[in-house]
Amino acid sequence: MELGPILLMLVVLFFLARIASSVIERFGLPGLIGEIVLGIIIANVVIDGTSLLTLMDLKLPIPELDLPGNDNYSILSTFSELGVIFLLFSVGLETRVKDLLGSGKTAMFVAVLGVIIPFILGFVYIQVTDGNFHHAMFLAAAMVATSVGITAQVIKDMHLLDKKESRIIISAAVIDDVLGMVVLAIVKGTAGSSGGLDIMGLVIIIIEAVVFVLGVILIAKKGVPAITSWWVRMNSKRATPLKRPNALVLGLIACLFFAWLAEEIGLAAIIGSFLAGMLFADYAEETGLMHSVETLTAFFIPFFFVNVGMQVDVSTLGDMTVIITVIVVLIIALISKYLGCGLGAKLGERGLSRDSFNIIGIGMIPRGEVGIIVASIGLGIMVEGAPALSPQLYSVIVIMAVATTIIAPPLLSRTYRKKYPEVDKDEDTIVE
Amino acid sequence: MELGPILLMLVVLFFLARIASSVIERFGLPGLIGEIVLGIIIANVVIDGTSLLTLMDLKLPIPELDLPGNDNYSILSTFSELGVIFLLFSVGLETRVKDLLGSGKTAMFVAVLGVIIPFILGFVYIQVTDGNFHHAMFLAAAMVATSVGITAQVIKDMHLLDKKESRIIISAAVIDDVLGMVVLAIVKGTAGSSGGLDIMGLVIIIIEAVVFVLGVILIAKKGVPAITSWWVRMNSKRATPLKRPNALVLGLIACLFFAWLAEEIGLAAIIGSFLAGMLFADYAEETGLMHSVETLTAFFIPFFFVNVGMQVDVSTLGDMTVIITVIVVLIIALISKYLGCGLGAKLGERGLSRDSFNIIGIGMIPRGEVGIIVASIGLGIMVEGAPALSPQLYSVIVIMAVATTIIAPPLLSRTYRKKYPEVDKDEDTIVE
Numbered sequence: 001m002e003l004g005p006i007l008l009m010l011v012v013l014f015f016l017a018r019i020a021s022s023v024i025e026r027f028g029l030p031g032l033i034g035e036i037v038l039g040i041i042i043a044n045v046v047i048d049g050t051s052l053l054t055l056m057d058l059k060l061p062i063p064e065l066d067l068p069g070n071d072n073y074s075i076l077s078t079f080s081e082l083g084v085i086f087l088l089f090s091v092g093l094e095t096r097v098k099d100l101l102g103s104g105k106t107a108m109f110v111a112v113l114g115v116i117i118p119f120i121l122g123f124v125y126i127q128v129t130d131g132n133f134h135h136a137m138f139l140a141a142a143m144v145a146t147s148v149g150i151t152a153q154v155i156k157d158m159h160l161l162d163k164k165e166s167r168i169i170i171s172a173a174v175i176d177d178v179l180g181m182v183v184l185a186i187v188k189g190t191a192g193s194s195g196g197l198d199i200m201g202l203v204i205i206i207i208e209a210v211v212f213v214l215g216v217i218l219i220a221k222k223g224v225p226a227i228t229s230w231w232v233r234m235n236s237k238r239a240t241p242l243k244r245p246n247a248l249v250l251g252l253i254a255c256l257f258f259a260w261l262a263e264e265i266g267l268a269a270i271i272g273s274f275l276a277g278m279l280f281a282d283y284a285e286e287t288g289l290m291h292s293v294e295t296l297t298a299f300f301i302p303f304f305f306v307n308v309g310m311q312v313d314v315s316t317l318g319d320m321t322v323i324i325t326v327i328v329v330l331i332i333a334l335i336s337k338y339l340g341c342g343l344g345a346k347l348g349e350r351g352l353s354r355d356s357f358n359i360i361g362i363g364m365i366p367r368g369e370v371g372i373i374v375a376s377i378g379l380g381i382m383v384e385g386a387p388a389l390s391p392q393l394y395s396v397i398v399i400m401a402v403a404t405t406i407i408a409p410p411l412l413s414r415t416y417r418k419k420y421p422e423v424d425k426d427e428d429t430i431v432e
Numbered sequence: 433m434e435l436g437p438i439l440l441m442l443v444v445l446f447f448l449a450r451i452a453s454s455v456i457e458r459f460g461l462p463g464l465i466g467e468i469v470l471g472i473i474i475a476n477v478v479i480d481g482t483s484l485l486t487l488m489d490l491k492l493p494i495p496e497l498d499l500p501g502n503d504n505y506s507i508l509s510t511f512s513e514l515g516v517i518f519l520l521f522s523v524g525l526e527t528r529v530k531d532l533l534g535s536g537k538t539a540m541f542v543a544v545l546g547v548i549i550p551f552i553l554g555f556v557y558i559q560v561t562d563g564n565f566h567h568a569m570f571l572a573a574a575m576v577a578t579s580v581g582i583t584a585q586v587i588k589d590m591h592l593l594d595k596k597e598s599r600i601i602i603s604a605a606v607i608d609d610v611l612g613m614v615v616l617a618i619v620k621g622t623a624g625s626s627g628g629l630d631i632m633g634l635v636i637i638i639i640e641a642v643v644f645v646l647g648v649i650l651i652a653k654k655g656v657p658a659i660t661s662w663w664v665r666m667n668s669k670r671a672t673p674l675k676r677p678n679a680l681v682l683g684l685i686a687c688l689f690f691a692w693l694a695e696e697i698g699l700a701a702i703i704g705s706f707l708a709g710m711l712f713a714d715y716a717e718e719t720g721l722m723h724s725v726e727t728l729t730a731f732f733i734p735f736f737f738v739n740v741g742m743q744v745d746v747s748t749l750g751d752m753t754v755i756i757t758v759i760v761v762l763i764i765a766l767i768s769k770y771l772g773c774g775l776g777a778k779l780g781e782r783g784l785s786r787d788s789f790n791i792i793g794i795g796m797i798p799r800g801e802v803g804i805i806v807a808s809i810g811l812g813i814m815v816e817g818a819p820a821l822s823p824q825l826y827s828v829i830v831i832m833a834v835a836t837t838i839i840a841p842p843l844l845s846r847t848y849r850k851k852y853p854e855v856d857k858d859e860d861t862i863v864e
Binding site: 003004006007008010011014015018074075078081085248249252253256257259260263264269291292295296298299 | 435436438439440442443446447450506507510513680681684685688689691692695696701723724727728730731
């Protein structure tokens with residue numbers, strides 16, 4: 001491994017991401033769209049027969065060909081994952097357990113309807129047009145999980161985390177992620193055991209998910225105050241000149257540990273880091289932990305959005321039937337989440353305003369990396385000699401996930417501004 | 433590449449490093465020694481035939497066998513490099529150009545004598561006992577470059593960066609690094625061209641080094657104020673809710689870019705990031721850049737010290753002649769730097785106190801990663817069918833580099849405390 005190429009890749013991507021985000025912001029759109037578009041350009045633009053990816057020595061791993069990436073790509077991909085892990089950690093830091101439980105019933109309705117409706121519509125469409133049961137199951141599963149990362153970035157940057165709708169969206173996205181993992185387990189079960197459902201595996205993942213979430217909430221309420229006071233006691237007995245900030249160290253350990261644990265038991269790493277953030281929510285401001293985590297996020301997160309863009313293979317758009325499938329799947333993805341989650345919110349709260357319906361429906365639209373991960377899993381499982389998900393549908397899902405990611409943020413910030421016009425006036429006072 | 437094992441490695445190393453550093457601090461030693469010892473233990477302790485490295489899936493690349501590392505190791509190694517890059521960046525942030533030029537003459541004497549004396553003593557010892565000219569040249573070259581990272585950490589943690597001795601040490605270490613690169617170029621030249629010197633290559637690296645350092649100092653004085661005001665003007669024209677902190681972004685770009693550039697032209701990456709830090713020294717406090725960089729350093733730097741420890745192969749210590757060589761080389765390394773740099777300081781400043789002599793002499797002792805890098809280069813160059821540096825001498829250099837790194841910090845903090853007794857009283861007010 002050589003240091004030079006890795007430093008070059010990091011600085012070039014970081015610099016270009018900043019430029020791209022500045023340019024997009026001039027059009028009043030969230031900067032992360034610029035970073036995603038940059039990724040699409042890097043992965044797809046070819047000059048004189050040499051793609052920009054080759055120029056940057058960034059070999060993407062291609063699952064269907066079983067081609068591994070290179071050192072540069074594995075660094076980029078780790079940075080990208082850490083970016084979204086730290087982002088969700090900082091969102092968790094601003095989420096107190098009692099607030100989450102407060103929006104519980106509505107969030108549950110939003111999550112459940114937001115999972116069922118996209119799954120059914122996605123499944124029916126592919127089952128009818130494509131006819132392959134496994135293809136339909138995997139595409140439907142990829143429609144399910146909201147990628148809270150992108151919505152969270154928009155909400156956080158607008159400083160609207162304390163609004164009712166924001167709480168509902170984030171709580172619902174957590175529940176939704178857990179439901180999404182259950183759906184994935186079911187779909188994997190049907191593909192793995194050639195037709196039948198792996199009931200045991202399903203039961204295990206449901207139990208794991210529930211125990212994990214409830215366990216963390218319990219720790220947050222009882223364990224953390226005890227551990228924190230013990231740690232502070234232990235470390236202040238003998239102060240030395242090399243003492244490092246304890247809150248950051250403890251926070252980072254919890255963040256990485258819960259991210260790993262969530263990944264290990266089959267949930268997404270970001271669920272773990274979000275819950276870890278909740279553990280420290282009561283200490284985030286006074287200890288400076290929030291500020292530190294925001295710095296780490298600022299360093300890592302551009303790599304995440306660029307990497308999301310790099311997953312898009314524009315060349316698959318050459319085929320007319322693929323284009324039609326992309327368009328229909330995208331429309332289903334937008335409408336089903338919007339209506340499902342909006343209706344869920346209306347069921348949960350009487351007298352919900354039109355604006356709140358829109359905010360919650362739109363806020364839950366982005367699929368992002370979760371859909372892409374589901375798609376890669378489908379591509380990797382073989383059923384009767386063929387992948388459980390076709391490479392064309394894989395591209396469709398990636399484009400759908402990215403498109404929802406691009407479409408939702410500007411709509412979301414517009415609907416938020418409509419309901420909370422005071423946001424614009426705060427702009428100049430924003431200092432991170 | 434899978435996320436789970438990488439997260440596990442990161443959290444386990446980070447957690448153990450914190451524990452190790454806490455334990456060592458209880459003995460009044462700098463915490464980084466605990467992190468290095470942790471690395472030695474991980475790389476060398478074997479339980480039931482399974483080494484801890486294998487348990488952690490951390491395959492070290494072994495240069496003499498041309499074995500590449502694995503994904504986990506390339507992530508660890510990148511984090512480790514970024515740690516020392518950010519550390520030197522933050523040291524640079526506290527170093528103003530005028531202060532550096534102020535300690536210029538003394539620093540130059542310290543650097544020059546601190547290069548010449550260790551080189552001559554190291555060369556003579558190996559030439560006499562081992563008889564191989566190339567072995568002697570590479571070992572001597574590895575004795576030369578001070579690893580300012582470790583000394584800088586001690587000085588920074590004791591909040592003594594503004595003291596005269598600290599300025600001299602850091603300026604001298606920069607000059608010394610440049611001289612070390614020149615020495616390396618000479619040694620590589622003699623090995624590469626089978627006996628003769630590659631004069632052109634030597635001239636080029638000297639010119640590059642001088643142009644680089646002077647260029648950065650010029651940019652710091654003229655360019656940065658202009659660029660900064662342009663950037664602020666450009667970004668404040670249209671404020672958007674997604675605006676990110678500009679100082680951090682600009683600082684990170686400069687840090688990574690100069691680190692890459694230094695690496696690219698054959699200097700060490702840390703020279704680049706140190707100089708980049710100097711560019712922003714006038715803006716570090718008011719923009720919060722210092723605080724942000726310290727957060728990044730706190731996250732990355734434990735991986736550097738653990739990695740330094742992991743380079744030590746204790747099994748090479750089984751051979752008696754190797755043990756004797758280790759001991760003699762270590763004594764030469766300690767005495768030659770201490771006397772060379774101390775005498776340099778005495779030549780540069782009339783009436784230098786005994787304490788200042790000790791601080792400067794001891795502060796320049798650690799060789800750390802620079803010596804190890806020189807050793808790896810020697811191991812990789814073939815002269816008449818054999819490596820220019822033998823594997824045994826490679827281990828000797830690594831152990832010497834680590835031992836100087838372990839020995840110097842406690843001595844350094846003791847001599848600093850002797851001269852500046854007020855340091856201990858400040859302890860409780862240290863907040864990062």
